[in-house]
Amino acid sequence: DGLRALDQYKKKDPTKVVVRFKAVGNAPIMKQNFFKVTVSNRFQAVIQFLRKELGWKQGEPLYTYINLAFSPAPDDTVANLYRSFATEGHLIVNYSTTQAWG
Amino acid sequence: MSSYRHAPSAFAAASPASTTLFRRLVWEGTVPLEIRVDPKELPANSNRGLEVCFVQASRVSYLPLLVPDLKRFLSDIVFDDEAARVLNEEDWWFESEEGTLLKWHWPIGLIYDNHTTMQSTKPAPTAPSAPLRLVLHLASPPTDKLLLAPSAEACKQAFMGQLKEADFLRWGSTKRMTGLRKQEQDGIWEGIKEHNFDEYWRVAGKVTPTPAPAPRPVSPPPASGHTRPPSADPQGAPDRDGAYGVRSVPVRLYLPDGPVLQDLAPPLLEDGSPNTLADFLPLHLSALFPPTAAGRPRAFALVQGVRAPLEAELAWLGACMAGADGWVNVCIGLLRS
Numbered sequence: 001d002g003l004r005a006l007d008q009y010k011k012k013d014p015t016k017v018v019v020r021f022k023a024v025g026n027a028p029i030m031k032q033n034f035f036k037v038t039v040s041n042r043f044q045a046v047i048q049f050l051r052k053e054l055g056w057k058q059g060e061p062l063y064t065y066i067n068l069a070f071s072p073a074p075d076d077t078v079a080n081l082y083r084s085f086a087t088e089g090h091l092i093v094n095y096s097t098t099q100a101w102g
Numbered sequence: 103m104s105s106y107r108h109a110p111s112a113f114a115a116a117s118p119a120s121t122t123l124f125r126r127l128v129w130e131g132t133v134p135l136e137i138r139v140d141p142k143e144l145p146a147n148s149n150r151g152l153e154v155c156f157v158q159a160s161r162v163s164y165l166p167l168l169v170p171d172l173k174r175f176l177s178d179i180v181f182d183d184e185a186a187r188v189l190n191e192e193d194w195w196f197e198s199e200e201g202t203l204l205k206w207h208w209p210i211g212l213i214y215d216n217h218t219t220m221q222s223t224k225p226a227p228t229a230p231s232a233p234l235r236l237v238l239h240l241a242s243p244p245t246d247k248l249l250l251a252p253s254a255e256a257c258k259q260a261f262m263g264q265l266k267e268a269d270f271l272r273w274g275s276t277k278r279m280t281g282l283r284k285q286e287q288d289g290i291w292e293g294i295k296e297h298n299f300d301e302y303w304r305v306a307g308k309v310t311p312t313p314a315p316a317p318r319p320v321s322p323p324p325a326s327g328h329t330r331p332p333s334a335d336p337q338g339a340p341d342r343d344g345a346y347g348v349r350s351v352p353v354r355l356y357l358p359d360g361p362v363l364q365d366l367a368p369p370l371l372e373d374g375s376p377n378t379l380a381d382f383l384p385l386h387l388s389a390l391f392p393p394t395a396a397g398r399p400r401a402f403a404l405v406q407g408v409r410a411p412l413e414a415e416l417a418w419l420g421a422c423m424a425g426a427d428g429w430v431n432v433c434i435g436l437l438r439s
Binding site: 069080085 | 205207223249250259260263264266267269270271275276350354357358359360361362363364365366387389390400401436437
């Protein structure tokens with residue numbers, strides 16, 4: 001049944017993958033850079049998590065990129081980004097205080 | 103190397119003229135919108151009865167780009183001077199009639215197609231080409247869910263980000279996008295804002311691959327002496343910079359009411375044959391698209407408002423039917439039995 005199939009696909013995937021944060025430019029390097037993130041999270045959640053780890057408030061500029069290449073839409077899921085862009089078993093998220101690849 | 107294992111790709115034989123034709127068809131595509139201000143938010147002295155705005159919106163445009171005209175319409179026609187003065191489009195947000203929050207960074211065509219496929223799951227679907235009824239709210243935007251400012255500038259940033267992500271998916275680098283001069287990058291967005299096909303494609307043509315050239319018959323080289331050996335193998339190796347040579351086609355699958363699925367979509371399968379929707383969909387949505395032996399599809403794929411045949415090749419879709427942001431957005435709807 002089509003509707004049942006759709007419900008099946010709506011279920012949140014509890015799998016966790018490794019996100020590796022890499023500082024760019026003057027951004028501070030964290031003591032811990034590898035984190036396990038549940039794949040159903042939106043990228044926005046990853047950004048908020050990073051902000052918390054860095055201890056930075058909402059207004060402070062924080063720019064994030066995947067593989068030093070692009071900034072994903074905040075509602076893109078970690079699952080989608082990981083499948084498309086993971087290297088060596090983790091998703092690299094670069095962070096900086098300035099807009100490097102605008 | 104056997105070239106007889108599979109039929110020649112009809113899509114790879116696409117001529118430059120047909121590529122341009124499809125790109126122009128996509129560009130010229132429009133969808134009907136019926137926009138009304140939430141009646142609870144209409145200020146006291148408004149011209150009730152006139153507060154519905156009908157727009158034939160371009161599929162490749164974005165809601166933030168509709169805002170200036172909407173604001174003018176509301177100020178001039180619907181609201182009285184007092185209310186018009188306090189209109190602040192920074193607090194505006196849109197919902198579908200069914201209460202779905204509409205995203206600023208989704209192309210309008212995608213919003214429309216996603217609505218169509220959501221309707222396909224309801225017991226009594228609306229007419230296929232009915233206007234999409236939107237509710238415009240003037241205050242209290244749910245910023246935690248919208249995640250993006252409603253401005254045209256934020257929309258442009260998101261748009262450029264999508265182009266870069268598509269570029270990166272195709273080639274493993276964004277050098278084609280970053281190789282554009284600032285003027286050219288701005289030119290792509292200007293093309294969207296002005297809805298100018300030539301202005302958009304003048305730049306987009308530098309980053310969007312085309313389908314492989316048509317197989318050429320064996321013939322003498324042109325008289326100009328510019329020698330180029332005729333292709334010995336009519337199938338040809340995929341053009342290195344062409345649609346069949348990318349690492350992955352930028353494709354997203356939108357299920358009605360979510361989720362949105364994205365995964366690597368190589369243009370060719372392991373056996374060298376073109377990757378088609380008939381290969382890709384069963385791989386990722388097997389419950390809706392069973393592998394042919396197991397049963398008939400329970401769903402359909404909508405691309406730019408068209409039910410795509412499952413033989414459609416992903417590389418061709420990426421080159422000819424992608425949105426202006428470089429992405430092939432496939433909306434999945436349920437087939438009625």
